[in-house]
Amino acid sequence: MGPLTGLFRPARIAVVGATDREGSVGRAILENLEPFDGDVVAVNPGREEVLGRPCYPDLASVPDPVDLAVVVVPPQVVVEVVRDAGEAGVENVVVITAGFGETGGDGAKREHELVDVAEQYGLNLVGPNCLGVMNSQVGMNATFGPDMALPGNISLMSQSGAFITAVLDWANDQDIGFKDVVSLGNKAVLDETDFVRSWGDDPDTDVVLGYLESIRDGREFIEVARETTQDTPVVVVKSGRTDAGAKAASSHTGAIAGSEAAYEAGLEQAGVLRAESVQQLFDAARVLSGQPVPESDSVAVVTNAGGPGVMATDAIGDSSLSLASFSEETLSRLKTELPAEANVYNPVDAIGDADIGRFESAIDAVLSDENVSAVVVVSAPTAVLDYADLAELVIEQQAEHGKPVVTCFMGGDRTAEAADLLREAGIPNYFDPGRAVDSVDTLARYRRISQTTYEPAARFDVDRDAAREVLEGAKERGDHRLGVEAMGLLDAYGIPTPAGEIVDSPDEAVSVAADIEGPVVMKIVSPDILHKSDIGGVKVGVETDDVADSFEDLITRARNYQPDATILGVQVQEMVDLDAGTETIVGVNRDPQFGPLVLFGLGGIFVEVLEDTTVRVAPVSESEARAMVDDIQAAPLLRGARGRTPADVDAVVETIQRLSQLVTDFPQILELDVNPLVAGPDGVCAIDVRLTVDTEEL
The missing domain is CATH 3.40.50.720 (NAD(P)-binding Rossmann-like Domain)
Structure with a gap:
């Protein structure tokens, strides 16, 4: 080709x-x-x-x-x-x-x-x-x-x-x-x-x-x-847009990060502007092909109509833009050249009887202000204003100042000639003030995209051989779904986990518990029983004297629940104080088009209820991982909102990157949840893991 x-x-x-x-x-x-x-x-x-x-x-x-x-x-x-x-x-x-x-x-x-x-x-x-x-x-x-x-x-x-x-x-x-x-x-x-x-x-x-x-x-x-x-x-x-991918998924991550999430993340990471409709597509095309990119997000509105001006202001508040703060020189000029009844602060309201001269004063003043990077001109029809004259003025002013300008000339047939003039000059005109603001927002979003520097994903020093041994063990057993027996994967990739081991006898359980300070957590280990807590397959806060009996009880519960289940033993694990940190989730789901998707969000038992998560296509760089942490609504909790002790966000960011590397290195991992990943002030700890593996590809 x-x-x-x-x-x-x-x-x-x-x-x-x-x-x-x-x-x-x-x-x-x-x-x-x-x-x-x-x-x-x-x-x-x-x-x-x-x-x-x-x-x-x-x-x-x-x-x-x-x-x-x-x-x-x-x-x-x-x-x-x-x-x-x-x-x-x-x-x-x-x-x-x-x-x-x-x-x-x-x-x-x-x-x-x-x-x-x-x-x-x-x-x-x-x-x-x-x-x-x-x-x-x-x-x-x-x-x-x-x-x-x-x-x-x-x-x-x-x-x-x-x-x-x-x-x-x-x-x-x-x-x-x-x-x-x-x-x-x-x-x-x-x-x-x-x-x-x-x-x-x-x-x-x-x-x-x-x-x-x-x-x-x-x-x-x-x-x-x-x-x-x-x-x-x-x-x-x-x-x-479809939920088909989510319906076929077995993990929390798979249920949330379906096909639509993959495209949303992939297009964003590609620097592609996504339109939700044909109208948005061509609104974006018009402004991007006809107007320069603004130097900042600061926008001024000039209008002769208070209501539409407020509508434009509201639209700016809903966008990534901001209302520009005028310089003292600009304010002085506007106060001098506009009537006393006019509003000289942003949005500038030249009031209803504004003629072409008054519009010229206002538009030239705000375009001359270094604090203004783009202008939206909003006008309602009046007997003292000719739209064609206003269009010619806007064209002249935009060419003179070189800043992006869009217009909202409201009306019907009387706007036709003006709209033609503006279109020939590459200035989009809209009936709706919101669409006019959206077009400027598109320019600002593209400026940020064009200025983005994409960094490669970090490569950590990991033990790939140890990770492969865990996956090979699953293949030998014929297991496609793994739970805590796969914690070694996380250890191999430098993701902190609680101290502990998987044991297959009460005596071994007692021995392991003796080496762990304080009460322990005990979990049944079976690839056939993924939701262990639902069957009483997890015991928390087990004292040393109760470890042997707890081992027997967990095995019995598992056998009663599913007699033919493969039981690999019981995990005896250090108990982590969940209240000392914030429960998060880091997971992976593999999309047919984009490959592994890494998910981060608020974890624990509420992950699918709250769905406070964000997704990126792997491999994930440090800046992308940090953006993932910032994107979730619960981000203030991690950063110490309302007197909470701030979590070690750097450790969370690194964990996201390490997990991204794991699933990039091993495409056989189809789905993976680390949930919860407890983010505390002194680091993170992966409490539980669940994954689905394509063992035929190993």
Whole structure:
């Protein structure tokens, strides 16, 4: 697979399956390519001529080199045609035809064969089962959609062809243009990561938009998107939210960190801005493609309408932005140039009879203030104000000061001319003050993304051999689910655990307890009994004299509960004062697309009730681990709120990283809970562990 220049800017295109039959896809694509700047040839063994063009029986017969082959033939012959393309030296192929992996059975087999051929010849292959591709710069509409994109600096990818046709119809009406458009289809070869990488290197693409239902390789996507978003914003709508992953999970972490949590974490770590709707997607595209990034989060509001101004202020309070505090010079100027009834503090209310001169004074004053990084101009229609004049003023002021400005000109038809003027200048206009503020918030969020420095995850000195022995022992026993018998994993990776051992006789239990100061905790050890406390399989505060009897009682309870359970013994463990710290949870669930997800949050018995947790894709760096601690609502408890003794947060952060390394080193660990991990003032202690292992992969 090579660079994608020939895919979007080919000199010569062959339509394989071209036909003049009315209503056919082959005809629609050929007709859509009429405005194309380059050459278009038709390929069809059953035609000598198509729509006035000479038609060749196959790609080998085409006399001159072809840069792009668009394949519209029955699915049974697609693989053969793509092989012919490779033999003919064609490097870029778009397979429009459906009937592949999306149908299962023979279709899935055909798709595997298609991938093999593409890999053999190093083809850039889009699809199959897609709408096609576009490039407005060369007039290429190699799709069977009804509309061509207007020229622009936005590139769009979509897993839904219908989404593209609907968006283009709407975007053309809104005068929104695109550079490249690609329908991803089944993503058999090229996927979202390839296009993010390509557009990140493209000087003519200022914003990347995506409609995605899945991400094929989450880890690679994160790495590529992080590099791209340093210079080019990426905004994605991710559909297909589902609880299916959580329903299939057996651990606390698995139940919480399902598919949606994986995408939320993965997109955030990738530096991708996530839109929740098509409206948000294009609001973001407009402002990112038309306005500069603010230097800070400080925003000023200028309005002639008190109510809408308050609405904008409320929206700022709900966002990551803040109201700017004006300098004394700005306040003095506003007091001098605005009426006494006006509000000169942020938001600036020039009051209802404000004319264009008063707006000019207010906008110029706040844009001149070094404390202001962006301005939202909110206006209601009045008899003394012409919106077109105000639009021209805003355009002039934005160009003069070079700071981002968005507008909210409220009204109907009277806003049309002004909106057109603003759109041509790259200034988005909205009816709703909240949307105007959200667009500035998008700029500020992207500034933070572009300034992010991504650090590699730390590598700790651990005992991988000891950890492997624990997992190999599970394989030998045929155990897939492990409990406290796997505490050695944590020890091997430097995660503190209470003193203790697993014993298989009352005498050994007494001996181990004698070496532990004070009462002990005793737990039944069985891979078949995970919820030990539910059957009375845990005894807390056992005195030395009662250890032998407690051992017998625990074994008896386990046998009565599940006679065929495998009993590995009883764990005798140092008793940790849970009240001396905060119970947290660190866990892992493995996502099919993103791999291991590390979860942190408030732990103990309430983890699934409160769900005060946060998730990151492993491997987790120190800064990401620290952010995880800060993200949960219970973070103040760890830092000493209301007179509590602060926990050793550094120890928590290190534990998250060590667990991240463990599951990265051993992909056989499918799910893992350390719950509770007690975070005290002098460190952490992992009280219990539960995990699921794919022993066949060991």
